[in-house]
Amino acid sequence: MLVTNFKTYSESTGENALKLAKLHEEVASKEIIIAVQPADISRVSSLGIQVFAQHVDAIEQGRHTGYITPESVKAAGADGVMLNHSEHPMKAWDVENAIKLCKKIGLKTLVFVSDLSEASDLKSYEPDYLAYEIPELIGTGKPISKEKPDELKEFVKKIKDSKIIPLCGAGISTGEDARIAKELGTRGVVVASAIVKASDPKSVIEELVNNI
Ligand code: G3P
Numbered sequence: 001m002l003v004t005n006f007k008t009y010s011e012s013t014g015e016n017a018l019k020l021a022k023l024h025e026e027v028a029s030k031e032i033i034i035a036v037q038p039a040d041i042s043r044v045s046s047l048g049i050q051v052f053a054q055h056v057d058a059i060e061q062g063r064h065t066g067y068i069t070p071e072s073v074k075a076a077g078a079d080g081v082m083l084n085h086s087e088h089p090m091k092a093w094d095v096e097n098a099i100k101l102c103k104k105i106g107l108k109t110l111v112f113v114s115d116l117s118e119a120s121d122l123k124s125y126e127p128d129y130l131a132y133e134i135p136e137l138i139g140t141g142k143p144i145s146k147e148k149p150d151e152l153k154e155f156v157k158k159i160k161d162s163k164i165i166p167l168c169g170a171g172i173s174t175g176e177d178a179r180i181a182k183e184l185g186t187r188g189v190v191v192a193s194a195i196v197k198a199s200d201p202k203s204v205i206e207e208l209v210n211n212i
């Protein structure tokens with residue numbers, strides 16, 4: 001599977017988010033998830049691809065201000081949420097509570113981990129997906145699958161006895177990067193800059209999808 005994290009790039013915000021989402025829809029031969037900013041969810045949610053929120057807070061509905069509740073992203077049309085990205089880290093108990101709240105209302109959860117010990121800790125909360133991303137490699141074009149193959153194998157081994165789907169991200173740019181990630185046991189890749197910043201995003205999406 002391909003997960004494209006739109007992050008907060010101008011190329012993937014507002015009307016540009018819709019354009020980029022449509023390119024994913026055109027390619028969607030395999031499972032594709034796009035993760036957009038909360039304000040863009042309803043803009044892209046009627047396309048034939050899965051939409052995740054980039055983050056939600058572990059907070060119940062009620063007298064709170066300025067938070068993103070799971071219910072709000074679901075109402076906007078999200079299928080799931082990402083949690084604990086290294087660019088938006090959360091305390092472990094917030095991850096646990098956010099997963100519980102999301103499960104209650106049928107939202108899928110994709111949780112990021114930055115190292116093996118975090119993977120061991122957060123695995124017990126049983127998200128649908130765990131994505132291994134080494135922060136130093138993000139946005140560098142140096143793919144985690146080539147830079148840290150042994151760590152990635154170890155990560156896959158760690159969650160093998162669970163139903164959690166292992167993914168990886170950071171620096172993934174080419175079909176070859178994605179293919180190696182698959183050979184190491186992951187079931188898909190999380191990609192941002194290589195797609196969002198590309199002059200021809202559709203061809204990058206196609207190349208990645210054809211190799212996972
Ligand atoms: O969540 C995906 C992201 O952090 C990876 O970023 O730009 O290295 O693909 P990038």
